[in-house]
Amino acid sequence: MSHMTPARAARARYDCDVLVVGGGIVGLATAHALRTARPGLSVLVLEKEPQLACHQSGRNSGVIHSGVYYRPGSLKARYAVRGQAALKKFCAEHGIPHAVPGKLIVATEAAELPRLHELAQRARRNGVPVTELGAAQIADHEPEVRGIAALRVATTGVTDFRAVARQLATLVPVRCDAEVIAIDRRPGLGVAVALRGTGRTPAAGDVLRARMLVNAAGLHADRVARLAGDPPGLRIVPFRGEFYRLRPERSALVRGLVYPVPDPAFPFLGVHLTAGVDGEVHIGPNAVLALAREGYSWRAVRPAELAGTLAYPGMWRLARRHWRAGAGELRRSLSRRAFATAVRRLLPAVADDDLLPAPAGVRAQAVLPDGTLADDFRITEGPHTIHVLNAPSPAATACLPIGTEIATRTLAAL
Ligand SMILES: Cc1cc2nc3c(=O)[nH]c(=O)nc-3n(C[C@H](O)[C@H](O)[C@H](O)COP(=O)(O)OP(=O)(O)OC[C@H]3O[C@@H](n4cnc5c(N)ncnc54)[C@H](O)[C@@H]3O)c2cc1C
Structure with a gap:
């Protein structure tokens, strides 16, 4: 110790400079951005599951969004536009399957036309080129789709976000089977986290120290923030998105991506059709309250988590505001026929038994105490901590700029 410089001695107290909790696409992109910005920095990603990207990052629609929907100037708008270009480049450089077939947002009734037009204006303000199409032009792109008007977005693409996460993980140190169960923060010193192993390689009793x-x-972002002693001021409410896939012999019904006009009061985009990189047409997701944070079916119930959601005042305010839309979503969750009826508005040739069940995902949507859904990405800071408290769609598309932003803030705080 006597030969150490003060800086080295201080460094020796830490196992690494930055610990990243969460081996989803946002945590991995953050670690990658940190290492790119400062190659000598020691960074470690901790993931509670035995594998990476088991949750949102591995259970989504696989769409590289172009940035049409989001409020101009918002983080979602800026990072989606920047992120889609960066992601396509990343996929091309690393040989990750991706395609850019473009998408149609289709109005099926006159009442939707003003909203479709507003979307076109919003897209242009966000710098996303779009073309407005009449009914006859829809068939040039999607011969089986019916509508009275549409917006064509040529830059929308598809990829496999699990493959993106796997590739990012080859570029940064990662430890799986390592659940953060306690965080001790010492002002001016840093953080110490206690780990629990959840799988075959238990890490019981492990403690790691870091500067950030x-x-x-x-x-689980709100829980982890609370573990660190930073009140999140919101609650993550899990909204399950259920999917079907088209029977393979009917895949030719859809060439690219087909979306309805979204309900502006609801943050979800509505059940859409996506011809994925796996050659299948995915249909969904709807949005229903999950009965556990990782509740991928109605059978997955965690009473303590559910009680926490139901005891949250914001949840009741949200339910009061959106009960009508919620009832429709519930009906489509419980009945394949109701789901197929919704799909037929866009794609009349679909029969009920063309829809085969597919794995669901659960969105981490932050809900504020007044019952509003946090609209934008939310990244907050505490002493020695940075929390990503709201990163729902399009955060997979936007993972690279989100990672860069968090890396910049982390380096400034180190
Ligand atoms: C149904 C659905 C469809 C979607 N479609 C799209 C789309 O088409 N395009 C798009 O851009 N986005 C889409 N999204 C959103 C996108 O998937 C998410 O925004 C993105 O994956 C968020 O990544 P993340 O890393 O923040 O979260 P996650 O992928 O959920 O990763 C968080 C990780 O943290 C780990 N973790 C939690 N607690 C702890 C702990 N205590 N200790 C250690 N590890 C812990 C979890 O196990 C998990 O692996 C969709 C999401 C869903 C659910």
């Missing part, structure tokens, strides 16, 4: 902690825990 980045919380990218997705569905």
Whole structure:
């Protein structure tokens, strides 16, 4: 110790400079951005599951969004536009399957036309080129789709976000089977985290020390913030998105991506059709309250988590505001026929039994105490901590600029 410089001695107290909690696409992109910005920095990603990207990052629609929907100037708008270009480049450089077939947002009734036009204006303000199409032109792109008007977005693409996460993980140190269960913060010193192993390689009793902690825990981000002693001021409410896939012999019904005109009061985009990189047409997701944070079916119930959601005042305010839309979503969750009826508005040739069940995902949506859904990405800071408290769609598309932003803030705080 006597030969150490003061800087080295201080460094020796830490196992690494930055610990990133969460091996989803946001945590991995953050670690990658940190290492790119400062190659000598020691960074470690901690993931509670035995594998990476088991939750949102591995259970989504696989769409590289172009940035049409989001409020101009918002983080979602800026990072989606920047992120889609960066992601396509990343996929091309690393040989990750992706395609850019473009998408149609289709109005099926006159009442939707003003909203479709507003979307066109919003897209242009966000710098996303779009073309407005009449009914006859829809068939040039999607011969089986019916509508009275549409917006064509040529830059929308598809990829496999699990493959993106896997590729990012080859570029940064990662430890799986390592759940952060306690965080001790010492002002001016840093953080110490206690770990629990959840799988075959138990890490019981492990404690790691770092100068900074980045919380990218997705569905558990509010809990991890609380563990660190930073009140999140919101609650993550899990909204399950259920999918079907088209029977393979009917895949030719859809060439690219087909979306309805979204309800502006609802943050979800509505059940859409996506011809994925796997050659299948995915249909969904709807949005229903999940009965556990990782509740991928109606059978997955965690009473303590559900009680926490139901005891949250914001949840009741949200339910009061959106009960009508919620009832429709519930009907489509419980009945394939009701789901197929919704799909037929866009794609009349679909029969009920063309829809085959597919794995669901759960969105981590931050809900504020007044019952509003946090609209934008939310990244907050505490002493030695940075928390990603709201990173729902399009955060997979936007993962690279989100990672860069968090890395910049982390380096400024180190
Ligand atoms: C149904 C659905 C469809 C979607 N479609 C799209 C789309 O088409 N395009 C798009 O851009 N976005 C889409 N999204 C959104 C996108 O998937 C998410 O925004 C993105 O994956 C968020 O990544 P993340 O890393 O923040 O979260 P996650 O992928 O959920 O990662 C968080 C990780 O943290 C780990 N973790 C939690 N707690 C702890 C702890 N205590 N200790 C250690 N590890 C912990 C979890 O196990 C998890 O792996 C969709 C999401 C869903 C659910």
